[in-house]
Amino acid sequence: MRRAILAALAALLISGSHAHAQNFPSHPITIVVPFSAGGPSDAMSRILAERMQRTLRETILIENVTGAGGSLGVGRVVRAAPDGYTIGFGHLGTNVANGAIYKLGYDLVTDLEPVVLLPSNPMIIVSKNAVPATSLKELLAWLKSRPAPPTAGTAGAGSGSHIAGLYFENVTGIKLQFVPYRGTAPALTDLVAGQIDIIVDQLSNSIAQVRAGTIRAYAVTDDKRVESASDIPTTDEAGLPGFHMTLWSGLWVPKNTPKDIVAKLNAAVIDALNDPAVRKKFEDLGLQMPPADQLTPEALGTWQKAEIAKWWPMIKAANVRLE
Template identity: 60%
Template sequence: MHRLLAAVAWAAALALASTSASAQSYPTRPITLVVPFSAGGPTDTLARILADRLGRTLGQTVVVDNTTGAAGSVGVGRVARAAPDGYTLGIGHWSTHVVNGAVYKLPYDLLNDFEPVALVASNPQLLVGKKAVAAKNLKELVAWVKDNPDKVTVGTAGVGAASHVSGVYFEQKIGGKVQFVPYRGAAPAMQDLIAGQIDIMFDQAANSIPQVRADKIKAYAVTARKRLAAAPEIPTVDEAGLPGLYISVWHGLWLPKGVSRDIVARLNAAVVEAVSDPVVREKFAALGQEIPPPAQLTPEALHAYHKAEIDLWWPLIKTAGIKVE
C-alpha cells in the first residue's frame, strides 16, 4: 500500500512539474484567435489590432480565424470545444456572450464552459435620428415617441441584435412603444436612416460618429455614464434626460474551460500590456472604444462583469419575447 501511495504521489509530482514547465515555455507555436464574425467588422478590427500586439509580446504569431454563423454562436462554440492548451483563444462581445444565451439554445454554457482572460474594450451605443426628426434633444425625442405609440420606426441590425435589444430597453425606460424595422446588419439600417426611411436607431458609436460628423444624421445621446473621448460634444443619457439607459457592446477574450491558471495569467498579462500600448490605445479610441481601467482587466473582473450583464439582460430579453426564428 505504501509503495502504491508513493507511486501515485510521484506521478502527481511529475504531472505538476510537467504542467509548470509547459506553462513557463508557453507559447511554443502560433495561437489561433477565433473571431465569430466576418472580416472587416468591428470585432474583427479589434481582434487584428490585438493579435498583432499580443504576438510581439508572446513571441509567437497570433492568427486571426473568422469562424462565422448563427450570430457568432458558431465561432464561440468552436472555442468551447477546443483543446484546453492555450492555443485557441476567442474574442466575443455583449451579443455573443450575453444576448445569444437568451435567444438561442446553445450547446455550451456561456459562464461555465470558458476561462475568462480579460475585458478589452467597450463601445457605447449612440441614439441617433434622421435629420428630419423635429426633436432637438433627447427629452423632446422621448415626448415624441410617447405621443406616437407604435408609429416611430426604429431600425435594427436584426432580431436580437444590440440595436434591437437597446430599442427594447428604451421602450421599457420611457414607457412607450415603437415599431422595429429589422435589417440584415447595421450598415443597411444606417443607409435607410440617412435616407430618411426610418426615424431613429441605436448604433455602435464607431459606426455612427462619422455620419454625425458629416451632418447626415442627428445624435441625441451616448448610452454611457461619461462622454466619449472620440465625440465629447455628444451628451450622455444622464445629461440628456434619460438617466440609467446604459448600453455597451463590450468585448472580452476567453479560453476553453480547463486551461491552466499559469497560461491564463500569461495571456492576461499580454493583454494588459497590449491595451497599455499608446499605439493600441490610439487605434481603439479612433474606433470609439473605451479601454477599462486596470482593476477591470483581470480574469476575475471579466467573469463578474459577464455574470452581472447576464443577470441584467436575460430577464429583459425573455420578458420582451425576443426570439430567433
C-alpha cells in the first residue's frame, strides 16, 4: 500500500512538473547580469532579451548584481527557484575563473544547469591617449620602462579583463598593477579620463571609444582580424605572437530546472541568434557567433569543464589575491 501511495505521489509530481513546463513562461523572466549596466555583458544580455521576448511572449527583465568579480550575481542565480524564471548570464571569468579564486559557497558546474553558449568576444589591448606608443611594440617598451608597475583596469578578480591581464603578464614578463572596478564600463570611463594606463578589454566594450578617438588600440587577441575592426592588427601581426584569448559567454539556470524549460529557453536564444537584425548588432560589436552544433546545453557544459581544466592552473599559479 505504501509503495502504491509513493508511486502515485511520484507520478503526480512528474505530471505537475510537465504541466508547469508546458505553461512556461506565465510571468516575467529575469536575466541576472553579474556586472554593471553599460558594459559588454549587459549589452549582450539586453540585445538577447529584447529578441527572446518575441519567442517566449513574455517580458524579460535585466537585473545587474555586481561585486566580487561577478560571483555575487552567479550566487543569486544558484539560490533562485529552479523554475526557469531566473537566468544567469556568465562568461569565462564568472563561470570558470572565479572557482579558482573565490570561496564561492557553490559549485560552478554542479549547482547550475547550462542553457546555451553565446557569441564570443576577442580581447583588445587599449591604452589612454596620453601613452606615447603608437604600436604594440612601442607600448610594450613603454610599459617596461615605467619606474612603477603600470595600472591596468579590470572588472574585479577573476573577471575576463583580469584573466587577460594575468595572461599578458605571463607572456610579456611585464608586471601590472591591477585596479578593480565593478565592471569594465566604469574601468573604461577611467581609461578615457586618463586615470589608468591600459585595459586588456573585450572588443565590444572598447571599440566605440577606439572609433571615437578617446583611447588608443594596439591589437586584438585573435589569430585573424575582426571584420568590424579590420584596421586593428592581430597580436601575431603586431609583435606578440600566440597571445590569443577569446571571452566566451553563456546562459545558465539553477540546478534541477526542468529539462523542458531549459529546452524552451535554449530554443528562444537560438531563434534570437538566427535573427539577421540580432546578428548584425552582435557583429557590429565585434562578437563572433558560435557554431550551430555548439548551441546545445550539453555543448556548453562540456566547454565549461574544458575551460576550467585549461585556466585554473594558470590562475592558481599566479596566486591571485582578492582586491
